Amino acid sequence: HMRFSEKENKHPLQVQKRNEKHNQMWKHRIAENREGCAVQLDAFAHTIQHSTRELGASIFEDEHLEKKIKARLTKMGLKLLSTVFLVAESGRYEIHVTVKAVKGECVTTKEVARVISDCTGRDMVTSKEERVMVGMEYGTLVFVEGPKFHTIQGVAKIGKGCEKISGDNFSMLELPGGKQGVILSDGMGAGKSAFRESSMVVEVLEELLDAGFPKETALQMLNTAMVMGREEVRFSTIDMGQFDLYTGKCELAKAGASTTFIKYKDRVESIKSTSLPVGVMSKLEVDYVDRQLQDGDMVIMVTDGVMDALPVGEQDFLMHAIIEGTSLNNPKELAHHILEQILECSGRMPIDDMTVVVVGIWSLEK
Numbered sequence: 001h002m003r004f005s006e007k008e009n010k011h012p013l014q015v016q017k018r019n020e021k022h023n024q025m026w027k028h029r030i031a032e033n034r035e036g037c038a039v040q041l042d043a044f045a046h047t048i049q050h051s052t053r054e055l056g057a058s059i060f061e062d063e064h065l066e067k068k069i070k071a072r073l074t075k076m077g078l079k080l081l082s083t084v085f086l087v088a089e090s091g092r093y094e095i096h097v098t099v100k101a102v103k104g105e106c107v108t109t110k111e112v113a114r115v116i117s118d119c120t121g122r123d124m125v126t127s128k129e130e131r132v133m134v135g136m137e138y139g140t141l142v143f144v145e146g147p148k149f150h151t152i153q154g155v156a157k158i159g160k161g162c163e164k165i166s167g168d169n170f171s172m173l174e175l176p177g178g179k180q181g182v183i184l185s186d187g188m189g190a191g192k193s194a195f196r197e198s199s200m201v202v203e204v205l206e207e208l209l210d211a212g213f214p215k216e217t218a219l220q221m222l223n224t225a226m227v228m229g230r231e232e233v234r235f236s237t238i239d240m241g242q243f244d245l246y247t248g249k250c251e252l253a254k255a256g257a258s259t260t261f262i263k264y265k266d267r268v269e270s271i272k273s274t275s276l277p278v279g280v281m282s283k284l285e286v287d288y289v290d291r292q293l294q295d296g297d298m299v300i301m302v303t304d305g306v307m308d309a310l311p312v313g314e315q316d317f318l319m320h321a322i323i324e325g326t327s328l329n330n331p332k333e334l335a336h337h338i339l340e341q342i343l344e345c346s347g348r349m350p351i352d353d354m355t356v357v358v359v360g361i362w363s364l365e366k
Contacts, residue, residue, distance in 0.1 A: 058086040058088060058094075059085070059086055060087060061085065062085055065085070065119060065120065066085075069083060069097070069116060069119050070083075072115045072118070072119060073099060073115060076105075076107055076112075076115065077102045077104075077105030077107060078100070078101055078105070078107055078112070078134060079099060079100050079101075079102060079138075080097060081099065081100075081138050082097075082098045083095065083097050084096040088177070092144070092178065093124065093144070093145045094142065094143070095116055095120070095124065095142075095143045095144075096140055096141070096142050096143075097112070097140070097143070098140045099112070099134055099138065099139070099141065100135060100137055100138045100139065101133075101134045101135065103136065106133065107133070108132060109126050109130055109131060109133065110126070112141060112143075113126055113143055116143050122145050122146075123146040124145060125144060125146045126141065126143055127142060127144065130142065144178065145246075146364075147178050147245035147246055147364065148246055148247075148248070148363060149243070149248050149361050149362065149363055150245065150362055151360065151361050151362075152330075152331050152359075152362070153172050153182065153331055153359045153360075154330065154331030154332030154333065154334060154335040154336070155170050155335055155355065155356065156336040156338070156339040156355070156356045157170075157339075157356070158343075158350055158353075158354050159190070159191075159350070160350055160352050160353050161350060161351075162350060163190075163191065165192055165195055166190075166195065166353040166355065167186065167187040167188075167189060167191060167193075167197070167198055167353045168184070168185065168186050168187070168194075168198060168303050168305075168353045168354075168355035169183075169184070169195065169198040169199050169201070170182075170183070170184050170185075170202075170355060170357050171206055173206055173209065173210065175209055175242065178244065178245050178246050179242050179243060180243040181209055181241070181242050181243075182240065182241045182243075182299075182301070182357060183202050183205055183206070183239070183240050184239040184240075184301045184303065185198040185201045185236045185238055185239070186198060186236060186237040186257070186258075186303040186304060186305075186353065186355075187199075187236045188234050188235050188277075190352060190353050194353070197234055197235075197236050198236045201226075201236045201238065201278065204225070205218055205219075205222060205238070205240070208221060215240065215242060215253050216288075219238065219240075219253060219255065219278065219286055220284055223255075223278040223279065223281075223282075223284040224282065226278055227279060227280075227281070227282050234279055235276075235277040235278060235279035235280045236277055236279060237255060237256040237257045237258070237277045237278075237303070237304070238254070238255040238257060238277070238278055238286075239253075239254055239258070239260060239301045239303075240252070240254075241253075241260075241299055241301070241359065247292075248292060248293045248361060248363070249291070249293070250262075250290070250291045250292075250293050250361075251288070251289075252287075252288070252289045252290070252291070252299075253286050253287070253288055254271075254275060254286065254287045254289070255275050255277055255278050255286050255287075256275055256276050256278070257273050257301075258273075258301075258306065259271065259272050259319070260299065260301050261299075261300040261302075262293075262298070262300070263297065263298040263299075263300060263323055263324075264294070265294070265296060268320050268324055269291075270316055270320070273287045293361050294363075295361070295362055296329065296360070296362060297360070298331065298334065298358055298359065298360045298361075299361075300323065300334075300335075300338070300356065300357070300358050301356075301358075301359075302319075302338075302354075302355065302356050302357075303352075303353060303354060303355045305352030305353050305354040305355070306339070306342055306355070306356060307319070308351065308352055309342050309343070309345070309350065309354065310342065310345060318345065319338075322337075322338055322341045323338065329360070330360075331358040331359060331360045334358045335356045335357065336356075338356045338358075339354060
C-alpha cells in the first residue's frame with residue numbers, strides 16, 4: 001500500500017513536467033512557423049518590388065519603329081491599336097502589339113512575326129502558347145527575340161537493387177525570360193516514399209519557377225513549407241540548373257546535392273556542395289555557382305547513389321576519367337554510358353537509387 005502511494009505522489013509531478021516540456025516544444029514550433037511566414041511574406045514583397053522596377057525600366061518608346069510596324073501591318077490587312085516595346089538588361093527585345101484583322105482577311109501570327117523581324121532587324125518569334133491566327137477582335141500578341149542557344153537533355157536511372165521505382169526525380173522545364181531549367185532531386189531513403197518526397201519537391205519548384213519567382217525565393221519558400229508542414233524530419237536534395245538561352249550562362253543551385261560535372265571542350269570541372277538538403281533547417285543555405293558555357297559544353301548532374309558506387313577517395317578521379325574517356329556528344333548516350341561504366345566499375349547491384357542527367361548546350365548562330 002505504501003509503495004502504491006509513493007508512486008501516486010510522484011505521478012502528478014512527472015505529468016506536470018511532461019506537459020511543461022510539451023508546451024515549450026509547441027511554443028518553439030509556433031515561433032518557428034511565425035518566423036517562416038514572415039520570411040515568405042518578405043520574399044514575396046521583394047519579388048513584387050523587383051518585378052515592378054524591372055518592368056518600368058525595360059519599357060521604351062520608339063515612334064519611328066511604331067510607324068514602320070503600323071504601315072507594314074496595315075498593308076497586310078490588320079488594324080493596329082497599340083504597341084509596347086520592352087528591352088531586357090541583356091538587350092533582348094520584347095514587343096506587344098494589339099491588333100485585329102480587317103473583315104475577310106486571314107493573317108497568321110507567324111506572318112506578323114516576320115514583319116516585326118524585318119522592321120526591327122532582329123529574329124522575333126512568338127511563344128508556344130500564342131494563337132495561330134489574328135482574330136477579328138482586338139487582341140494582344142507578344143513577340144520576343146529568338147534565343148541564340150538551345151539545349152538537349154538525356155537521363156539514365158536505375159533503382160536501388162534494380163527496383164523499377166526510384167526515389168530520384170528529374171524535370172526539364174521552360175522558364176520565363178528565355179531560360180531553360182533542370183531539376184534533380186534525391187528523396188530521403190529509397191523506393192516509393194522517397195519517390196513521393198522528391199516528386200513533391202520537383203513539382204512545387206516547377207510551379208514556383210514557372211510563376212516567375214527567382215530561384216533563391218522559390219527554394220526558400222519550398223524549404224519553409226517543408227519544415228513547417230510536418231513534425232517528422234523528411235528531406236530531399238536539390239540540384240538545379242538554369243540555362244540562359246540568350247547568353248549561354250548556366251546558374252547552378254545546390255542544396256545537399258552530389259557533385260556536378262561540366263564537360264568543356266578541353267577539360268572537365270567538378271562542382272561540389274557543402275549545404276544541407278531542403279526540409280532540415282528553417283533557414284536554408286544554398287550553394288550558388290555561375291558558369292559561362294560555349295557551344296557543345298555539357299553539364300552532368302548525378303545523385304549520391306552514383307558517386308557512392310565508386311571506391312572512396314577515387315570517386316572524382318574515376319568520374320573525370322569516365323567523362324573524359326568518351327567522345328560521345330549526345331546527352332542521352334553520354335548519360336547511359338556513364339551509368340553503365342559506374343555499374344561495371346562497382347561490380348554489384350545498386351545499393352542506392354542512381355540517376356545521371358546530362359544537359360548539352362549548342363549555339364544556333366553557325
